[in-house]
Amino acid sequence: MKYLFGAPGTVSGxxxxVGQCLVASASIGAMASAFGFSNYTAFCYLIASMGLQVLWSFGLACLDAYALRIKRNLQSPVLVSLFVVGDWVTATLSLAAACSSAGIMVLYAKDLNFCRSQPQIPCSRFQISIALAFITWFLIAISSFIMFWLLASV
Amino acid sequence: MKYLFGAPGTVSGxxxxVGQCLVASASIGAMASAFGFSNYTAFCYLIASMGLQVLWSFGLACLDAYALRIKRNLQSPVLVSLFVVGDWVTATLSLAAACSSAGIMVLYAKDLNFCRSQPQIPCSRFQISIALAFITWFLIAISSFIMFWLLASV
Known part of the structure:
Protein backbone atom coordinates (compact mmCIF):
# COMPACT_ATOMS: atom_id res chain seq x y z
CA MET A 1 0.00 0.00 0.00
CA LYS A 2 1.37 3.40 -1.02
CA TYR A 3 1.11 6.34 1.39
CA LEU A 4 0.73 8.93 -1.34
CA PHE A 5 -1.02 12.17 -0.27
CA GLY A 6 -4.75 11.75 -0.86
CA ALA A 7 -4.58 8.02 -1.69
CA PRO A 8 -7.65 5.94 -0.73
CA GLY A 9 -7.54 4.51 2.78
CA THR A 10 -5.29 7.30 4.18
CA VAL A 11 -6.12 10.21 6.51
CA SER A 12 -5.28 12.79 3.80
CA GLY A 13 -7.59 10.95 1.39
CA VAL A 18 -14.77 15.41 3.37
CA GLY A 19 -13.59 18.76 1.94
CA GLN A 20 -15.16 17.99 -1.46
CA CYS A 21 -18.40 17.01 0.24
CA LEU A 22 -18.59 20.19 2.34
CA VAL A 23 -17.70 22.65 -0.44
CA ALA A 24 -20.11 20.99 -2.89
CA SER A 25 -22.91 21.11 -0.27
CA ALA A 26 -22.18 24.80 0.36
CA SER A 27 -22.40 25.44 -3.40
CA ILE A 28 -25.80 23.70 -3.56
CA GLY A 29 -26.97 25.69 -0.51
CA ALA A 30 -25.93 29.05 -2.00
CA MET A 31 -27.59 28.26 -5.34
CA ALA A 32 -30.79 26.84 -3.87
CA SER A 33 -31.23 29.91 -1.64
CA ALA A 34 -30.98 32.28 -4.64
CA PHE A 35 -34.40 33.42 -5.87
CA GLY A 36 -35.29 32.31 -9.41
CA PHE A 37 -32.37 29.96 -10.05
CA SER A 38 -34.75 27.37 -11.52
CA ASN A 39 -35.38 29.60 -14.56
CA TYR A 40 -31.83 28.80 -15.73
CA THR A 41 -31.00 25.33 -17.06
CA ALA A 42 -27.28 25.81 -16.30
CA PHE A 43 -27.94 26.61 -12.63
CA CYS A 44 -30.20 23.55 -12.26
CA TYR A 45 -27.45 21.47 -13.86
CA LEU A 46 -24.96 22.96 -11.36
CA ILE A 47 -27.13 21.73 -8.49
CA ALA A 48 -27.50 18.27 -10.09
CA SER A 49 -23.76 17.98 -10.72
CA MET A 50 -22.83 19.18 -7.20
CA GLY A 51 -25.41 16.73 -5.79
CA LEU A 52 -23.75 13.86 -7.63
CA GLN A 53 -20.39 15.08 -6.34
CA VAL A 54 -21.66 15.11 -2.75
CA LEU A 55 -22.97 11.54 -3.09
CA TRP A 56 -19.75 10.26 -4.64
CA SER A 57 -17.41 12.03 -2.19
CA PHE A 58 -19.55 11.07 0.80
CA GLY A 59 -19.52 7.42 -0.28
CA LEU A 60 -15.75 7.41 -0.67
CA ALA A 61 -15.27 9.29 2.63
CA CYS A 62 -17.26 6.54 4.39
CA LEU A 63 -15.16 3.88 2.64
CA ASP A 64 -11.93 5.66 3.65
CA ALA A 65 -13.07 5.95 7.27
CA TYR A 66 -14.01 2.27 7.33
CA ALA A 67 -10.67 1.25 5.76
CA LEU A 68 -8.77 3.39 8.30
CA ARG A 69 -10.73 1.85 11.17
CA ILE A 70 -10.17 -1.79 10.23
CA LYS A 71 -6.74 -0.97 8.64
CA ARG A 72 -7.69 -2.43 5.31
CA ASN A 73 -5.82 -1.79 2.05
CA LEU A 74 -8.06 -0.18 -0.61
CA GLN A 75 -5.40 -0.01 -3.32
CA SER A 76 -6.23 -3.11 -5.38
CA PRO A 77 -6.20 -2.49 -9.17
CA VAL A 78 -9.95 -3.18 -9.49
CA LEU A 79 -10.94 -0.73 -6.73
CA VAL A 80 -8.51 1.96 -7.95
CA SER A 81 -9.87 1.64 -11.54
CA LEU A 82 -13.37 2.18 -10.15
CA PHE A 83 -12.22 5.27 -8.22
CA VAL A 84 -10.44 6.63 -11.32
CA VAL A 85 -13.53 6.33 -13.53
CA GLY A 86 -15.83 7.85 -10.90
CA ASP A 87 -13.43 10.67 -10.08
CA TRP A 88 -12.85 11.62 -13.72
CA VAL A 89 -16.53 11.54 -14.57
CA THR A 90 -17.54 13.67 -11.57
CA ALA A 91 -14.59 16.05 -12.11
CA THR A 92 -15.53 16.62 -15.76
CA LEU A 93 -19.20 17.14 -14.87
CA SER A 94 -18.28 19.58 -12.07
CA LEU A 95 -16.04 21.63 -14.34
CA ALA A 96 -18.70 21.64 -17.07
CA ALA A 97 -21.37 22.78 -14.59
CA ALA A 98 -19.17 25.47 -13.05
CA CYS A 99 -18.10 26.81 -16.46
CA SER A 100 -21.56 26.86 -18.01
CA SER A 101 -22.91 28.75 -14.99
CA ALA A 102 -19.89 31.08 -15.06
CA GLY A 103 -20.59 31.76 -18.76
CA ILE A 104 -24.10 32.97 -17.91
CA MET A 105 -22.85 34.98 -14.94
CA VAL A 106 -20.23 36.79 -17.06
CA LEU A 107 -22.92 37.49 -19.67
CA TYR A 108 -25.21 39.00 -17.03
CA ALA A 109 -22.60 40.85 -14.98
CA LYS A 110 -20.33 42.14 -17.74
CA ASP A 111 -21.82 41.88 -21.23
CA LEU A 112 -25.44 42.84 -20.46
CA ASN A 113 -24.82 44.63 -17.13
CA PHE A 114 -28.00 43.04 -15.70
CA CYS A 115 -26.57 42.74 -12.17
CA ARG A 116 -26.63 46.53 -11.82
CA SER A 117 -29.69 47.37 -13.91
CA GLN A 118 -31.91 44.54 -12.56
CA PRO A 119 -31.23 44.29 -8.82
CA GLN A 120 -33.90 41.59 -8.36
CA ILE A 121 -31.45 39.06 -9.90
CA PRO A 122 -29.46 37.60 -6.93
CA CYS A 123 -26.10 37.88 -8.72
CA SER A 124 -23.93 37.68 -5.60
CA ARG A 125 -25.48 34.37 -4.49
CA PHE A 126 -25.05 32.93 -7.96
CA GLN A 127 -21.41 34.08 -7.94
CA ILE A 128 -20.71 32.56 -4.51
CA SER A 129 -22.24 29.25 -5.62
CA ILE A 130 -20.19 29.22 -8.84
CA ALA A 131 -16.97 30.05 -6.97
CA LEU A 132 -17.63 27.15 -4.57
CA ALA A 133 -18.29 24.87 -7.55
CA PHE A 134 -14.87 25.81 -8.96
CA ILE A 135 -13.24 25.01 -5.59
CA THR A 136 -15.05 21.64 -5.59
CA TRP A 137 -13.72 20.96 -9.07
CA PHE A 138 -10.19 21.85 -7.93
CA LEU A 139 -10.41 19.42 -4.99
CA ILE A 140 -11.82 16.58 -7.11
CA ALA A 141 -9.17 17.26 -9.78
CA ILE A 142 -6.47 16.67 -7.14
CA SER A 143 -8.13 13.35 -6.23
CA SER A 144 -8.44 12.37 -9.88
CA PHE A 145 -4.76 12.93 -10.61
CA ILE A 146 -3.71 10.97 -7.53
CA MET A 147 -6.00 8.06 -8.46
CA PHE A 148 -4.81 7.98 -12.06
CA TRP A 149 -1.20 8.08 -10.89
CA LEU A 150 -1.89 5.20 -8.48
CA LEU A 151 -3.59 3.18 -11.22
CA ALA A 152 -0.70 3.68 -13.63
CA SER A 153 1.84 2.62 -11.00
CA VAL A 154 -0.15 -0.20 -9.30
CA MET B 1 9.96 3.54 -27.03
CA LYS B 2 6.35 2.45 -26.53
CA TYR B 3 4.03 2.13 -29.54
CA LEU B 4 0.91 3.11 -27.61
CA PHE B 5 -1.93 4.55 -29.74
CA GLY B 6 -1.46 8.31 -29.93
CA ALA B 7 1.97 8.36 -28.27
CA PRO B 8 4.35 11.12 -29.39
CA GLY B 9 6.51 10.23 -32.37
CA THR B 10 4.02 7.70 -33.84
CA VAL B 11 1.73 7.96 -36.88
CA SER B 12 -1.43 7.74 -34.72
CA GLY B 13 -0.06 10.55 -32.51
CA VAL B 18 -3.64 17.07 -37.00
CA GLY B 19 -7.27 16.23 -36.16
CA GLN B 20 -7.21 18.53 -33.10
CA CYS B 21 -5.74 21.31 -35.21
CA LEU B 22 -8.35 20.99 -37.97
CA VAL B 23 -11.40 20.75 -35.70
CA ALA B 24 -10.22 23.66 -33.54
CA SER B 25 -9.63 25.79 -36.67
CA ALA B 26 -13.12 24.91 -37.95
CA SER B 27 -14.57 25.97 -34.58
CA ILE B 28 -12.77 29.34 -34.80
CA GLY B 29 -13.97 29.76 -38.38
CA ALA B 30 -17.61 29.07 -37.52
CA MET B 31 -17.51 31.45 -34.54
CA ALA B 32 -15.65 34.25 -36.32
CA SER B 33 -18.12 34.14 -39.24
CA ALA B 34 -21.12 34.58 -36.89
CA PHE B 35 -22.33 38.18 -36.72
CA GLY B 36 -22.01 39.85 -33.31
CA PHE B 37 -19.99 37.17 -31.52
CA SER B 38 -17.67 39.83 -30.08
CA ASN B 39 -20.50 41.12 -27.83
CA TYR B 40 -20.15 37.94 -25.74
CA THR B 41 -17.11 37.46 -23.51
CA ALA B 42 -17.58 33.67 -23.53
CA PHE B 43 -17.51 33.46 -27.33
CA CYS B 44 -14.34 35.60 -27.49
CA TYR B 45 -12.81 33.31 -24.88
CA LEU B 46 -13.80 30.30 -27.02
CA ILE B 47 -11.87 31.76 -29.96
CA ALA B 48 -8.84 32.50 -27.74
CA SER B 49 -8.88 29.01 -26.26
CA MET B 50 -9.29 27.29 -29.63
CA GLY B 51 -6.49 29.51 -31.00
CA LEU B 52 -4.17 28.33 -28.23
CA GLN B 53 -5.23 24.76 -29.00
CA VAL B 54 -4.40 25.17 -32.69
CA LEU B 55 -0.94 26.55 -31.84
CA TRP B 56 -0.18 23.77 -29.37
CA SER B 57 -1.47 20.93 -31.58
CA PHE B 58 0.24 22.33 -34.67
CA GLY B 59 3.55 22.56 -32.82
CA LEU B 60 3.30 18.99 -31.60
CA ALA B 61 2.18 17.75 -35.04
CA CYS B 62 5.34 19.30 -36.54
CA LEU B 63 7.43 17.69 -33.80
CA ASP B 64 5.78 14.29 -34.44
CA ALA B 65 6.35 14.57 -38.19
CA TYR B 66 10.01 15.50 -37.61
CA ALA B 67 10.49 12.61 -35.18
CA LEU B 68 8.89 10.18 -37.63
CA ARG B 69 11.12 11.44 -40.43
CA ILE B 70 14.42 11.12 -38.60
CA LYS B 71 13.13 8.15 -36.51
CA ARG B 72 13.86 9.84 -33.22
CA ASN B 73 12.41 8.77 -29.86
CA LEU B 74 10.36 11.53 -28.21
CA GLN B 75 9.49 9.57 -25.08
CA SER B 76 12.06 10.87 -22.61
CA PRO B 77 10.61 11.69 -19.14
CA VAL B 78 11.38 15.42 -19.54
CA LEU B 79 9.65 15.74 -22.92
CA VAL B 80 6.65 13.64 -21.83
CA SER B 81 6.24 15.78 -18.67
CA LEU B 82 6.17 18.87 -20.88
CA PHE B 83 3.54 17.29 -23.16
CA VAL B 84 1.45 16.26 -20.13
CA VAL B 85 1.39 19.76 -18.65
CA GLY B 86 0.60 21.40 -22.01
CA ASP B 87 -2.08 18.87 -22.89
CA TRP B 88 -3.83 19.13 -19.53
CA VAL B 89 -3.77 22.90 -19.51
CA THR B 90 -5.15 23.20 -23.06
CA ALA B 91 -7.71 20.43 -22.45
CA THR B 92 -9.04 22.17 -19.32
CA LEU B 93 -9.17 25.54 -21.10
CA SER B 94 -10.97 23.99 -24.10
CA LEU B 95 -13.57 22.30 -21.92
CA ALA B 96 -14.08 25.51 -19.92
CA ALA B 97 -14.51 27.55 -23.13
CA ALA B 98 -16.89 25.03 -24.72
CA CYS B 99 -19.01 24.76 -21.54
CA SER B 100 -19.25 28.48 -20.85
CA SER B 101 -20.35 29.09 -24.45
CA ALA B 102 -22.76 26.17 -24.25
CA GLY B 103 -24.23 27.67 -21.04
CA ILE B 104 -25.06 30.88 -22.90
CA MET B 105 -26.42 28.97 -25.90
CA VAL B 106 -28.76 26.89 -23.71
CA LEU B 107 -29.90 30.11 -22.00
CA TYR B 108 -30.68 31.73 -25.36
CA ALA B 109 -32.15 28.71 -27.15
CA LYS B 110 -34.12 27.11 -24.32
CA ASP B 111 -34.58 29.36 -21.28
CA LEU B 112 -35.18 32.71 -23.04
CA ASN B 113 -36.20 31.32 -26.46
CA PHE B 114 -34.19 34.12 -28.16
CA CYS B 115 -33.17 31.94 -31.14
CA ARG B 116 -36.80 31.90 -32.30
CA SER B 117 -37.92 35.34 -31.21
CA GLN B 118 -34.79 37.20 -32.36
CA PRO B 119 -33.72 35.69 -35.70
CA GLN B 120 -30.87 38.21 -36.09
CA ILE B 121 -28.85 36.20 -33.53
CA PRO B 122 -26.88 33.59 -35.55
CA CYS B 123 -27.71 30.70 -33.20
CA SER B 124 -26.91 27.89 -35.63
CA ARG B 125 -23.37 29.16 -36.28
CA PHE B 126 -22.76 29.54 -32.55
CA GLN B 127 -24.04 25.99 -32.02
CA ILE B 128 -21.82 24.52 -34.77
CA SER B 129 -18.78 26.30 -33.31
CA ILE B 130 -19.57 25.04 -29.79
CA ALA B 131 -20.11 21.46 -31.04
CA LEU B 132 -16.72 21.58 -32.80
CA ALA B 133 -15.13 22.92 -29.59
CA PHE B 134 -16.51 19.92 -27.70
CA ILE B 135 -15.07 17.57 -30.35
CA THR B 136 -11.69 19.34 -29.99
CA TRP B 137 -11.87 18.85 -26.24
CA PHE B 138 -12.63 15.14 -26.72
CA LEU B 139 -9.60 14.70 -29.01
CA ILE B 140 -7.26 16.59 -26.68
CA ALA B 141 -8.62 14.62 -23.70
CA ILE B 142 -7.58 11.39 -25.46
CA SER B 143 -4.07 12.80 -25.96
CA SER B 144 -3.92 13.95 -22.33
CA PHE B 145 -4.79 10.53 -20.96
CA ILE B 146 -2.24 8.80 -23.21
CA MET B 147 0.49 11.27 -22.17
CA PHE B 148 -0.31 10.92 -18.48
CA TRP B 149 -0.30 7.14 -18.81
CA LEU B 150 3.09 7.29 -20.60
CA LEU B 151 4.52 9.60 -17.92
CA ALA B 152 3.37 7.32 -15.10
CA SER B 153 4.87 4.25 -16.81
CA VAL B 154 8.08 5.83 -18.22
Whole structure:
Protein backbone atom coordinates (compact mmCIF):
# COMPACT_ATOMS: atom_id res chain seq x y z
CA MET A 1 0.00 0.00 0.00
CA LYS A 2 1.37 3.40 -1.02
CA TYR A 3 1.11 6.34 1.39
CA LEU A 4 0.73 8.93 -1.34
CA PHE A 5 -1.02 12.17 -0.27
CA GLY A 6 -4.75 11.75 -0.86
CA ALA A 7 -4.58 8.02 -1.69
CA PRO A 8 -7.65 5.94 -0.73
CA GLY A 9 -7.54 4.51 2.78
CA THR A 10 -5.29 7.30 4.18
CA VAL A 11 -6.12 10.21 6.51
CA SER A 12 -5.28 12.79 3.80
CA GLY A 13 -7.59 10.95 1.39
CA UNK A 14 -10.40 11.06 3.94
CA UNK A 15 -9.87 14.80 4.56
CA UNK A 16 -9.87 15.51 0.81
CA UNK A 17 -13.18 13.66 0.39
CA VAL A 18 -14.77 15.41 3.37
CA GLY A 19 -13.59 18.76 1.94
CA GLN A 20 -15.16 17.99 -1.46
CA CYS A 21 -18.40 17.01 0.24
CA LEU A 22 -18.59 20.19 2.34
CA VAL A 23 -17.70 22.65 -0.44
CA ALA A 24 -20.11 20.99 -2.89
CA SER A 25 -22.91 21.11 -0.27
CA ALA A 26 -22.18 24.80 0.36
CA SER A 27 -22.40 25.44 -3.40
CA ILE A 28 -25.80 23.70 -3.56
CA GLY A 29 -26.97 25.69 -0.51
CA ALA A 30 -25.93 29.05 -2.00
CA MET A 31 -27.59 28.26 -5.34
CA ALA A 32 -30.79 26.84 -3.87
CA SER A 33 -31.23 29.91 -1.64
CA ALA A 34 -30.98 32.28 -4.64
CA PHE A 35 -34.40 33.42 -5.87
CA GLY A 36 -35.29 32.31 -9.41
CA PHE A 37 -32.37 29.96 -10.05
CA SER A 38 -34.75 27.37 -11.52
CA ASN A 39 -35.38 29.60 -14.56
CA TYR A 40 -31.83 28.80 -15.73
CA THR A 41 -31.00 25.33 -17.06
CA ALA A 42 -27.28 25.81 -16.30
CA PHE A 43 -27.94 26.61 -12.63
CA CYS A 44 -30.20 23.55 -12.26
CA TYR A 45 -27.45 21.47 -13.86
CA LEU A 46 -24.96 22.96 -11.36
CA ILE A 47 -27.13 21.73 -8.49
CA ALA A 48 -27.50 18.27 -10.09
CA SER A 49 -23.76 17.98 -10.72
CA MET A 50 -22.83 19.18 -7.20
CA GLY A 51 -25.41 16.73 -5.79
CA LEU A 52 -23.75 13.86 -7.63
CA GLN A 53 -20.39 15.08 -6.34
CA VAL A 54 -21.66 15.11 -2.75
CA LEU A 55 -22.97 11.54 -3.09
CA TRP A 56 -19.75 10.26 -4.64
CA SER A 57 -17.41 12.03 -2.19
CA PHE A 58 -19.55 11.07 0.80
CA GLY A 59 -19.52 7.42 -0.28
CA LEU A 60 -15.75 7.41 -0.67
CA ALA A 61 -15.27 9.29 2.63
CA CYS A 62 -17.26 6.54 4.39
CA LEU A 63 -15.16 3.88 2.64
CA ASP A 64 -11.93 5.66 3.65
CA ALA A 65 -13.07 5.95 7.27
CA TYR A 66 -14.01 2.27 7.33
CA ALA A 67 -10.67 1.25 5.76
CA LEU A 68 -8.77 3.39 8.30
CA ARG A 69 -10.73 1.85 11.17
CA ILE A 70 -10.17 -1.79 10.23
CA LYS A 71 -6.74 -0.97 8.64
CA ARG A 72 -7.69 -2.43 5.31
CA ASN A 73 -5.82 -1.79 2.05
CA LEU A 74 -8.06 -0.18 -0.61
CA GLN A 75 -5.40 -0.01 -3.32
CA SER A 76 -6.23 -3.11 -5.38
CA PRO A 77 -6.20 -2.49 -9.17
CA VAL A 78 -9.95 -3.18 -9.49
CA LEU A 79 -10.94 -0.73 -6.73
CA VAL A 80 -8.51 1.96 -7.95
CA SER A 81 -9.87 1.64 -11.54
CA LEU A 82 -13.37 2.18 -10.15
CA PHE A 83 -12.22 5.27 -8.22
CA VAL A 84 -10.44 6.63 -11.32
CA VAL A 85 -13.53 6.33 -13.53
CA GLY A 86 -15.83 7.85 -10.90
CA ASP A 87 -13.43 10.67 -10.08
CA TRP A 88 -12.85 11.62 -13.72
CA VAL A 89 -16.53 11.54 -14.57
CA THR A 90 -17.54 13.67 -11.57
CA ALA A 91 -14.59 16.05 -12.11
CA THR A 92 -15.53 16.62 -15.76
CA LEU A 93 -19.20 17.14 -14.87
CA SER A 94 -18.28 19.58 -12.07
CA LEU A 95 -16.04 21.63 -14.34
CA ALA A 96 -18.70 21.64 -17.07
CA ALA A 97 -21.37 22.78 -14.59
CA ALA A 98 -19.17 25.47 -13.05
CA CYS A 99 -18.10 26.81 -16.46
CA SER A 100 -21.56 26.86 -18.01
CA SER A 101 -22.91 28.75 -14.99
CA ALA A 102 -19.89 31.08 -15.06
CA GLY A 103 -20.59 31.76 -18.76
CA ILE A 104 -24.10 32.97 -17.91
CA MET A 105 -22.85 34.98 -14.94
CA VAL A 106 -20.23 36.79 -17.06
CA LEU A 107 -22.92 37.49 -19.67
CA TYR A 108 -25.21 39.00 -17.03
CA ALA A 109 -22.60 40.85 -14.98
CA LYS A 110 -20.33 42.14 -17.74
CA ASP A 111 -21.82 41.88 -21.23
CA LEU A 112 -25.44 42.84 -20.46
CA ASN A 113 -24.82 44.63 -17.13
CA PHE A 114 -28.00 43.04 -15.70
CA CYS A 115 -26.57 42.74 -12.17
CA ARG A 116 -26.63 46.53 -11.82
CA SER A 117 -29.69 47.37 -13.91
CA GLN A 118 -31.91 44.54 -12.56
CA PRO A 119 -31.23 44.29 -8.82
CA GLN A 120 -33.90 41.59 -8.36
CA ILE A 121 -31.45 39.06 -9.90
CA PRO A 122 -29.46 37.60 -6.93
CA CYS A 123 -26.10 37.88 -8.72
CA SER A 124 -23.93 37.68 -5.60
CA ARG A 125 -25.48 34.37 -4.49
CA PHE A 126 -25.05 32.93 -7.96
CA GLN A 127 -21.41 34.08 -7.94
CA ILE A 128 -20.71 32.56 -4.51
CA SER A 129 -22.24 29.25 -5.62
CA ILE A 130 -20.19 29.22 -8.84
CA ALA A 131 -16.97 30.05 -6.97
CA LEU A 132 -17.63 27.15 -4.57
CA ALA A 133 -18.29 24.87 -7.55
CA PHE A 134 -14.87 25.81 -8.96
CA ILE A 135 -13.24 25.01 -5.59
CA THR A 136 -15.05 21.64 -5.59
CA TRP A 137 -13.72 20.96 -9.07
CA PHE A 138 -10.19 21.85 -7.93
CA LEU A 139 -10.41 19.42 -4.99
CA ILE A 140 -11.82 16.58 -7.11
CA ALA A 141 -9.17 17.26 -9.78
CA ILE A 142 -6.47 16.67 -7.14
CA SER A 143 -8.13 13.35 -6.23
CA SER A 144 -8.44 12.37 -9.88
CA PHE A 145 -4.76 12.93 -10.61
CA ILE A 146 -3.71 10.97 -7.53
CA MET A 147 -6.00 8.06 -8.46
CA PHE A 148 -4.81 7.98 -12.06
CA TRP A 149 -1.20 8.08 -10.89
CA LEU A 150 -1.89 5.20 -8.48
CA LEU A 151 -3.59 3.18 -11.22
CA ALA A 152 -0.70 3.68 -13.63
CA SER A 153 1.84 2.62 -11.00
CA VAL A 154 -0.15 -0.20 -9.30
CA MET B 1 9.96 3.54 -27.03
CA LYS B 2 6.35 2.45 -26.53
CA TYR B 3 4.03 2.13 -29.54
CA LEU B 4 0.91 3.11 -27.61
CA PHE B 5 -1.93 4.55 -29.74
CA GLY B 6 -1.46 8.31 -29.93
CA ALA B 7 1.97 8.36 -28.27
CA PRO B 8 4.35 11.12 -29.39
CA GLY B 9 6.51 10.23 -32.37
CA THR B 10 4.02 7.70 -33.84
CA VAL B 11 1.73 7.96 -36.88
CA SER B 12 -1.43 7.74 -34.72
CA GLY B 13 -0.06 10.55 -32.51
CA UNK B 14 0.52 12.70 -35.59
CA UNK B 15 -3.01 12.03 -36.91
CA UNK B 16 -4.53 12.88 -33.52
CA UNK B 17 -2.67 16.22 -33.43
CA VAL B 18 -3.64 17.07 -37.00
CA GLY B 19 -7.27 16.23 -36.16
CA GLN B 20 -7.21 18.53 -33.10
CA CYS B 21 -5.74 21.31 -35.21
CA LEU B 22 -8.35 20.99 -37.97
CA VAL B 23 -11.40 20.75 -35.70
CA ALA B 24 -10.22 23.66 -33.54
CA SER B 25 -9.63 25.79 -36.67
CA ALA B 26 -13.12 24.91 -37.95
CA SER B 27 -14.57 25.97 -34.58
CA ILE B 28 -12.77 29.34 -34.80
CA GLY B 29 -13.97 29.76 -38.38
CA ALA B 30 -17.61 29.07 -37.52
CA MET B 31 -17.51 31.45 -34.54
CA ALA B 32 -15.65 34.25 -36.32
CA SER B 33 -18.12 34.14 -39.24
CA ALA B 34 -21.12 34.58 -36.89
CA PHE B 35 -22.33 38.18 -36.72
CA GLY B 36 -22.01 39.85 -33.31
CA PHE B 37 -19.99 37.17 -31.52
CA SER B 38 -17.67 39.83 -30.08
CA ASN B 39 -20.50 41.12 -27.83
CA TYR B 40 -20.15 37.94 -25.74
CA THR B 41 -17.11 37.46 -23.51
CA ALA B 42 -17.58 33.67 -23.53
CA PHE B 43 -17.51 33.46 -27.33
CA CYS B 44 -14.34 35.60 -27.49
CA TYR B 45 -12.81 33.31 -24.88
CA LEU B 46 -13.80 30.30 -27.02
CA ILE B 47 -11.87 31.76 -29.96
CA ALA B 48 -8.84 32.50 -27.74
CA SER B 49 -8.88 29.01 -26.26
CA MET B 50 -9.29 27.29 -29.63
CA GLY B 51 -6.49 29.51 -31.00
CA LEU B 52 -4.17 28.33 -28.23
CA GLN B 53 -5.23 24.76 -29.00
CA VAL B 54 -4.40 25.17 -32.69
CA LEU B 55 -0.94 26.55 -31.84
CA TRP B 56 -0.18 23.77 -29.37
CA SER B 57 -1.47 20.93 -31.58
CA PHE B 58 0.24 22.33 -34.67
CA GLY B 59 3.55 22.56 -32.82
CA LEU B 60 3.30 18.99 -31.60
CA ALA B 61 2.18 17.75 -35.04
CA CYS B 62 5.34 19.30 -36.54
CA LEU B 63 7.43 17.69 -33.80
CA ASP B 64 5.78 14.29 -34.44
CA ALA B 65 6.35 14.57 -38.19
CA TYR B 66 10.01 15.50 -37.61
CA ALA B 67 10.49 12.61 -35.18
CA LEU B 68 8.89 10.18 -37.63
CA ARG B 69 11.12 11.44 -40.43
CA ILE B 70 14.42 11.12 -38.60
CA LYS B 71 13.13 8.15 -36.51
CA ARG B 72 13.86 9.84 -33.22
CA ASN B 73 12.41 8.77 -29.86
CA LEU B 74 10.36 11.53 -28.21
CA GLN B 75 9.49 9.57 -25.08
CA SER B 76 12.06 10.87 -22.61
CA PRO B 77 10.61 11.69 -19.14
CA VAL B 78 11.38 15.42 -19.54
CA LEU B 79 9.65 15.74 -22.92
CA VAL B 80 6.65 13.64 -21.83
CA SER B 81 6.24 15.78 -18.67
CA LEU B 82 6.17 18.87 -20.88
CA PHE B 83 3.54 17.29 -23.16
CA VAL B 84 1.45 16.26 -20.13
CA VAL B 85 1.39 19.76 -18.65
CA GLY B 86 0.60 21.40 -22.01
CA ASP B 87 -2.08 18.87 -22.89
CA TRP B 88 -3.83 19.13 -19.53
CA VAL B 89 -3.77 22.90 -19.51
CA THR B 90 -5.15 23.20 -23.06
CA ALA B 91 -7.71 20.43 -22.45
CA THR B 92 -9.04 22.17 -19.32
CA LEU B 93 -9.17 25.54 -21.10
CA SER B 94 -10.97 23.99 -24.10
CA LEU B 95 -13.57 22.30 -21.92
CA ALA B 96 -14.08 25.51 -19.92
CA ALA B 97 -14.51 27.55 -23.13
CA ALA B 98 -16.89 25.03 -24.72
CA CYS B 99 -19.01 24.76 -21.54
CA SER B 100 -19.25 28.48 -20.85
CA SER B 101 -20.35 29.09 -24.45
CA ALA B 102 -22.76 26.17 -24.25
CA GLY B 103 -24.23 27.67 -21.04
CA ILE B 104 -25.06 30.88 -22.90
CA MET B 105 -26.42 28.97 -25.90
CA VAL B 106 -28.76 26.89 -23.71
CA LEU B 107 -29.90 30.11 -22.00
CA TYR B 108 -30.68 31.73 -25.36
CA ALA B 109 -32.15 28.71 -27.15
CA LYS B 110 -34.12 27.11 -24.32
CA ASP B 111 -34.58 29.36 -21.28
CA LEU B 112 -35.18 32.71 -23.04
CA ASN B 113 -36.20 31.32 -26.46
CA PHE B 114 -34.19 34.12 -28.16
CA CYS B 115 -33.17 31.94 -31.14
CA ARG B 116 -36.80 31.90 -32.30
CA SER B 117 -37.92 35.34 -31.21
CA GLN B 118 -34.79 37.20 -32.36
CA PRO B 119 -33.72 35.69 -35.70
CA GLN B 120 -30.87 38.21 -36.09
CA ILE B 121 -28.85 36.20 -33.53
CA PRO B 122 -26.88 33.59 -35.55
CA CYS B 123 -27.71 30.70 -33.20
CA SER B 124 -26.91 27.89 -35.63
CA ARG B 125 -23.37 29.16 -36.28
CA PHE B 126 -22.76 29.54 -32.55
CA GLN B 127 -24.04 25.99 -32.02
CA ILE B 128 -21.82 24.52 -34.77
CA SER B 129 -18.78 26.30 -33.31
CA ILE B 130 -19.57 25.04 -29.79
CA ALA B 131 -20.11 21.46 -31.04
CA LEU B 132 -16.72 21.58 -32.80
CA ALA B 133 -15.13 22.92 -29.59
CA PHE B 134 -16.51 19.92 -27.70
CA ILE B 135 -15.07 17.57 -30.35
CA THR B 136 -11.69 19.34 -29.99
CA TRP B 137 -11.87 18.85 -26.24
CA PHE B 138 -12.63 15.14 -26.72
CA LEU B 139 -9.60 14.70 -29.01
CA ILE B 140 -7.26 16.59 -26.68
CA ALA B 141 -8.62 14.62 -23.70
CA ILE B 142 -7.58 11.39 -25.46
CA SER B 143 -4.07 12.80 -25.96
CA SER B 144 -3.92 13.95 -22.33
CA PHE B 145 -4.79 10.53 -20.96
CA ILE B 146 -2.24 8.80 -23.21
CA MET B 147 0.49 11.27 -22.17
CA PHE B 148 -0.31 10.92 -18.48
CA TRP B 149 -0.30 7.14 -18.81
CA LEU B 150 3.09 7.29 -20.60
CA LEU B 151 4.52 9.60 -17.92
CA ALA B 152 3.37 7.32 -15.10
CA SER B 153 4.87 4.25 -16.81
CA VAL B 154 8.08 5.83 -18.22
Missing amino acids: LLLR | LLLR
